[in-house]
Amino acid sequence: MTFVGLLILAVGVYNIVDGVVGLVNGGDNSSLAAEAFEVGFGMLAIGIAYGALRMRRWAWAAFMTLALVGMTHQLLRNFFYDHPNYLSLALTTLAVFALTPLDIQIAFGVRPPRNVLLD
Amino acid sequence: MSSSIRPPGIQSTASDVEILRAFEPIVRYTQGEKFFPMDVERYLLASSLWLYVPDGLDEEVVAEGALTVAGLVERREAPFGSLFYLRFIGQLDLQESAKALAGQRDLAKRQESQFHAGVGRLARGGLLPRLIDGLFSLSLVLRGTVPGATAAAAALKYAELHEQDAQYVYHGRVTRQSGWTICQYWFFFAYNPWRSGFHGVNDHESDWEMVSVYLYEDAGQLVPEWVAYASHDFHGADLRRRWDDAQDLELVGQHPVVYAGAGSHASYFRAGEYQAEVPIPAPPQIKKLAAALGGFWRTRLGQSEEKSSPLRIPFIDFARGDGLAIGPEQPNEWTPNLIDETTSWASKYRGLWGLYAQDPISGENAPAGPMYERDGSPRPSWFNPLGFAGLDKVPPPPSEVAVLEGECRRLETRQSELDQLIPKETSELQKLGVRLQSMHGSPHLATEADRLETQAATLATQLTALRRERSENEAVLDGLQRQTERRRAHGPDDARAHIRHAAEPVAASKMRFDRAAELWAAISISLMLIGLAVLILVAPGEVWAAIIVVVIGFIVGESVLRGTFVRTVNRVAVILALVAIVVLFAHYWKLTLVALLLALAAFLLYQRLRELRA
Numbered sequence: 001m002t003f004v005g006l007l008i009l010a011v012g013v014y015n016i017v018d019g020v021v022g023l024v025n026g027g028d029n030s031s032l033a034a035e036a037f038e039v040g041f042g043m044l045a046i047g048i049a050y051g052a053l054r055m056r057r058w059a060w061a062a063f064m065t066l067a068l069v070g071m072t073h074q075l076l077r078n079f080f081y082d083h084p085n086y087l088s089l090a091l092t093t094l095a096v097f098a099l100t101p102l103d104i105q106i107a108f109g110v111r112p113p114r115n116v117l118l119d
Numbered sequence: 120m121s122s123s124i125r126p127p128g129i130q131s132t133a134s135d136v137e138i139l140r141a142f143e144p145i146v147r148y149t150q151g152e153k154f155f156p157m158d159v160e161r162y163l164l165a166s167s168l169w170l171y172v173p174d175g176l177d178e179e180v181v182a183e184g185a186l187t188v189a190g191l192v193e194r195r196e197a198p199f200g201s202l203f204y205l206r207f208i209g210q211l212d213l214q215e216s217a218k219a220l221a222g223q224r225d226l227a228k229r230q231e232s233q234f235h236a237g238v239g240r241l242a243r244g245g246l247l248p249r250l251i252d253g254l255f256s257l258s259l260v261l262r263g264t265v266p267g268a269t270a271a272a273a274a275l276k277y278a279e280l281h282e283q284d285a286q287y288v289y290h291g292r293v294t295r296q297s298g299w300t301i302c303q304y305w306f307f308f309a310y311n312p313w314r315s316g317f318h319g320v321n322d323h324e325s326d327w328e329m330v331s332v333y334l335y336e337d338a339g340q341l342v343p344e345w346v347a348y349a350s351h352d353f354h355g356a357d358l359r360r361r362w363d364d365a366q367d368l369e370l371v372g373q374h375p376v377v378y379a380g381a382g383s384h385a386s387y388f389r390a391g392e393y394q395a396e397v398p399i400p401a402p403p404q405i406k407k408l409a410a411a412l413g414g415f416w417r418t419r420l421g422q423s424e425e426k427s428s429p430l431r432i433p434f435i436d437f438a439r440g441d442g443l444a445i446g447p448e449q450p451n452e453w454t455p456n457l458i459d460e461t462t463s464w465a466s467k468y469r470g471l472w473g474l475y476a477q478d479p480i481s482g483e484n485a486p487a488g489p490m491y492e493r494d495g496s497p498r499p500s501w502f503n504p505l506g507f508a509g510l511d512k513v514p515p516p517p518s519e520v521a522v523l524e525g526e527c528r529r530l531e532t533r534q535s536e537l538d539q540l541i542p543k544e545t546s547e548l549q550k551l552g553v554r555l556q557s558m559h560g561s562p563h564l565a566t567e568a569d570r571l572e573t574q575a576a577t578l579a580t581q582l583t584a585l586r587r588e589r590s591e592n593e594a595v596l597d598g599l600q601r602q603t604e605r606r607r608a609h610g611p612d613d614a615r616a617h618i619r620h621a622a623e624p625v626a627a628s629k630m631r632f633d634r635a636a637e638l639w640a641a642i643s644i645s646l647m648l649i650g651l652a653v654l655i656l657v658a659p660g661e662v663w664a665a666i667i668v669v670v671i672g673f674i675v676g677e678s679v680l681r682g683t684f685v686r687t688v689n690r691v692a693v694i695l696a697l698v699a700i701v702v703l704f705a706h707y708w709k710l711t712l713v714a715l716l717l718a719l720a721a722f723l724l725y726q727r728l729r730e731l732r733a
Binding site: 060061064065067068071072074075076078079080081084086089090092093096097099100105110 | 420661663664667668671675684685688689691692693695696698699700702703706707
C-alpha cells in the first residue's frame with residue numbers, strides 16, 4: 001500500500017516539478033496553459049497520495065478520476081497535437097495498474113470482501 | 120428422488136388424457152399479455168396457406184376460411200428452397216393498419232390488462248448495450264420483419280376468436296422411453312408480440328412453447344420425478360428441476376407452476392424479470408477473439424466477475440405472473456387435446472405456422488410445428504424428449520440401484536481380470552528385461568536386442584495403461600459403491616446437483632434506478648449522436664479529439680446516475696492505460712527492450728550467484 005501511495009506521490013511531485021520548469025521557461029499561451037494544468041494535476045495528486053498512504057476510499061476513487069483526466073489529456077496530445085509528457089503518462093499508467101487488482105480495491109474499501117454478497 | 124417420502128402419483132393403467140390431466144401445469148402470465156394457448160384447428164380456419172418460392176412471388180395456396188387440417192396436410196409438390204407457411208394476418212394497407220392500432224387500444228381498455236415496463240427498464244443496460252440495442256432495432260429495417268400493425272391486428276383477431284369460444288388449450292402428448300413416461304404439454308399461440316408489446320427481441324406469427332413432466336413407474340403408480348421448461352439461453356440438464364426442488368419448483372398439488380414471459384411466452388420456474396441475451400451473429404474467429412479478450416479483461420485485469428460476452432445483446436423477459444392464470448384450481452381451466460405421431464397436422468405438415476418474414480437470422484420468421492424445425496428437420500424435443508432435458512443418462516429411480524449394482528459388478532469383474540492380467544504382463548516384461556540385460560556385451564546380438572527393446576517398450580506402455588485403468592476403476596468403483604449405499608438407504612442428495620446454469624430473475628438491487636437515470640437512458644444515445652453531429656459541423660479540425668472527450672464524458676456522466684461511478688472510472692482508466700502502454704512502447708520500444716533485457720540479465724545473474732553461494 002505504501003508503494004501505491006508513494007507512486008501517486010511520485011506522479012504528483014514529477015508533474016509539479018515539470019510544470020513549474022515549463023512555466024519558468026515560458027512559451028506560448030497554449031503551452032503555458034498545459035504547464036499550469038500539469039502543476040494543478042501534480043498538486044491534486046499529492047493531496048490524493050496523502051489519502052492513499054492512509055488507505056482512504058476517496059483517495060482511490062479520486063486518483064482514478066485524476067488518472068482518467070490526465071491520461072485522456074496526454075493521449076489526446078499524443079494522437080492529435082504535440083508530443084505528450086511520456087514520463088507522466090508512464091507513471092500514471094503504472095499507478096492505475098497498481099491500484100486496479102481486486103485485493104488492492106478491497107484494501108481501499110472500494111469493493112466488498114470476496115465473501116460478502118450484496119443481494 | 121432421494122427422500123423415502125414419495126409424491127403421490129397416478130395409476131399406471133390410467134389413460135393418456137388422465138395422466139396429462141393429473142400433472143398439467145398452471146401457467147401464470149404477465150399483465151398485458153394478449154395471446155394465450157389455443158387450439159391449432161381454430162387457428163387454421165382463420166389462416167391462409169402460402170408457398171414461398173425463392174426468386175419468385177409468394178403464392179396463396181389455400182385462402183383464409185377454407186383451410187382445414189386435411190387441406191393443410193395434403194401432399195403438394197414444390198421446388199427445392201421453397202417453403203410452405205401460414206398467414207394469420209394478411210397484408211394490411213394504411214387504413215387497415217390505423218384501424219388495427221385504434222382497435223388494439225380499445226381492446227386493452229376493455230381487457231383491463233395493461234403492461235408497464237416500470238422504472239429502470241432502459242437504465243438496466245449500460246451505454247454500450249443501449250447503443251447496440253439501437254443498432255439492432257435499426258437492423259430490422261434491413262432484415263425481413265413482421266410488418267407493423269400486424270401485432271395489433273393479430274391481437275384483435277385472436278380476441279374475436281376467443282370471444283366465440285373461450286377455451287385455453289394445450290396439445291398434450293404422452294410418450295414412453297427408457298423406463299420414463301413423459302408428458303409433453305405443447306402450448307400454441309397465434310402470435311409472439313415480444314418486440315412490439317414488451318420491448319423484446321422479436322415478433323412472429325404463431326408461437327410454440329413446451330413443458331415436460333417426467334414420470335417413473337413404481338408399484339403400479341406413475342410418480343413425477345422431473346419437470347422441464349423450454350427457455351431462452353438454456354439447454355439440456357439446466358432446463359429441468361426435480362420434483363422436490365422447493366428452491367425453484369413451485370407446486371400446487373401435483374401441478375407445476377410456470378411463469379410465462381410476456382410476449383415471448385418462454386417458461387420460467389420463478390416469477391420475475393429475466394435478462395435474456397441474444398447473440399449477435401459473428402464469424403467464429405470474431406467470437407473466439409471476443410471470448411479471449413473477455414477472459415483477459417475479467418481474469419488478468421480483474422474488471423468483472425460476471426461472464427458476459429460483448430457479442431450478446433441483453434433484453435428483458437418479463438415473467439411477473441401477475442396476469443391471467445390458467446390451470447387446475449385457477450379461474451381458467453385447460454382443455455386438453457391429445458396428440459401423437461399420428462396427429463396429421465403435427466406429423467405431415469413441415470412448413471411454418473405463421474408468416475415467413477424472410478429474416479436471415481430467423482428471429483421474425485414463424486416457428487414450425489412441434490415435430491419439426493424451421494428447415495423441416497425433426498425437432499429434438501419431440502423425438503428425443505429425454506435428451507432435451509439431459510435425462511438420457513439418468514435411469515428412472517426404481518431401476519437406479521439395479522443399474523448401479525450392475526456397473527459395480529462389471530467393474531469388479533474387470534478389476535479381477537486386471538488383477539490377473541497385470542502380474543502376467545509384468546512377468547513377461549521382466550523376462551524381456553532379463554534377456555535384454557544378458558545380451559549386453561555381445562555385439563553380434565545387436566539386431567535381436569533392438570527387436571526386444573521395441574517389444575519391451577510396447578509391453579511397458581500396455582502395462583502402464585492397465586495399471587492406470589486399475590487405479591481409475593478403483594476410484595470409480597468406490598464412488599459407485601457409495602452411491603449404491605446412499606440410494607439403498609434413500610439418503611439425502613442434492614436435487615440441484617445437475618444444474619450448471621440456472622435462469623435467475625434480475626436481482627432487485629440491479630433494478631433500482633431512479634427517474635433521472637431512466638430519463639438519461641432514454642435520451643442519452645440520441646443526445647450523444649446530436650452532440651457528435653454538432654462537433655463535426657462546428658469544429659471539423661478537432662473532431663476526433665472532441666469525439667473522444669464527449670464519449671468519455673457521457674460514459675462517466677451516466678455512471679454517476681447509475682451509481683457505478685467508481686467501477687466505470689476504473690474501467691475507462693484501465694482501457695486508457697492499455698492504450699498508453701501501446702503508445703509508450705511505440706515511442707520507446709528500443710529503450711523498453713533494453714530495460715527488459717537488462718532486467719532479465721540481472722535476474723538470471725542474481726539466481727546463478729545465489730546457486731554458487733549455496
